[in-house]
Amino acid sequence: MLNSEVKVTHEALVSLAGAGVFRGGRWLVRGVDLAVHPGEIVTLIGPNGSGKSTTAKTALGILSPDEGRAERRAGLRVGYVPQKLSIDWTLPLTVERFLALTGKVERTATAAALEATGIPHLARAEMRNLSGGEFQRALLARAICRRPDLLVLDEPVQGVDFSGEIALYDLIRRIRDDLGCGVLLISHDLHVVMAATDHVVCLNGHVCCQGAPKAVASSPAYRQLFGARADATLAVYEHHHDHTHLEDGRVLHADGSITEHCHPGDGHHHHDQDHAHDHEHAGDTHVPAGGDGAARQDAGEAGHAR
């Protein structure tokens, strides 16, 4: 399912082939094909409960797939920023110590990571006293100070203000450039992704569509909303769905048929990149998450509706 423009010159760091995870009597996600190569940024998007985190965890080996395969390169060094992490108040844990959580880190690497994420002054602060944005930066600092081959970031900019978000996306791109690592990034926004993203995968229990994002500049609505500063950092992803997820979980296809599930091989799909939008988003299944969602959503609909 990967597009041919994705470079396959290197061995993939991690790859999923037809991977599906079945938990609690239902498929959380099914039939996911995905690969991250060195130096490549892959962004996962999709509504809440669409299986983004599940997919990332399957790629990481935290969950084992119930169908299909998940493969990681031998000796892969991973830096992981989980979506949720709570530090128990009984744990005395400074930011500095947190950075060495899963292995010894050079002091210079610690300092550089804190500097890069903009929190050098918090080195000795207790983790549980950090604000949401500071905590998110500490998580990112910890993941990058290990100098990983693969960086997996589950909504890394949640709770970070807009200018901070742009700065962190810039940072992720720089880290990719410096380390040459692959990045698997889960975005909390359905339409706006990192400009440096090579490949976007839109999930909703399965891969709905995928492709490359478009520069913000090409969409006047976005340019107006984000300003020129975001031009180089943010990009717009235009969905090309040929089916709709109904509220009862069934799937309405472009040809008018309705099925219980949605499989790439069931004949209803036409995964070409050049077809027009032929679907409506039923209900609230495609509302961007996050408190700043309202403004983005408007812009999203504007860009989305063409």
Place this chain on the structure above:
Amino acid sequence: MLDDFFARALVAGIGVALVAGPLGCFIVWRRLAYFGDTLSHAALLGVALAFLFEVNITLAVFAVSVLVSLALLLLQRRASLSSDALLGLLAHSSLALGLMALAFMSWVRIDLMGFLFGDILAVSTMDILAIYAGGVFVLVVLAAIWTPLFAATVNRELAEAEGLRPDRANLVFMILLATVIAISMKIVGVLLITAMLIIPAATARRLSGGPEQMAVLAAVIGVIAVIGGLFGSLEWDTPSGPSIVVAALALFLLSLSPLAGMIAGMRRGGAAAKTEGERP
């Protein structure tokens, strides 16, 4: 020096405190206090089985503790009950089974109070040997699994993703806990082992700026509690096991006072610079 029963009690108690402190930190961090209780209650079943099959008591207690840990792991995966309900089930059913088994063996005359509350003053040189051999084993293994165990304590999935095998560390931790319970039962007794694990660690919490520091402090505080408790029991003729726990409680209350808060603030400032980048 070990000829004197009081000296033996001191040496044995200090040995237990040195091991219980660091392990107790994980009990506190992971909210496993009730799990410690369960294992120690199950220890009485171990005592009964030791008499039945005429094997070493410490060994039997260790074996039963490990079995109860594994039973808990299995039940957690299969049963639809919450962990604390399962722990209560295991704790009290094994305690009841142990008491019944002891009652059946009418030919065995044992001092039940000794097992429930400990009999540190009757510690033999062999017991001391067992405590220190077991204690060194526990501390060495704990140091070896420290990074994965601590990472798994903060976040299991993070540890798993970065290749630390947290499940293995958790299993080893349970075995270490079973060891500590087996070797410390004679000192403070089945009913008070959890206190030795938790109270020193809880006392150390307010005074420490990092996990390693808290583990060391908990050991030191446990040692002070043992020394204070034993001398107190000598002075006022109180039962030794409970006296140690009361001494630990006194230290905990002291750590809540404003004075301790000031010391902690000063320590944290200096200690953070000193322990920077260090790991065991």
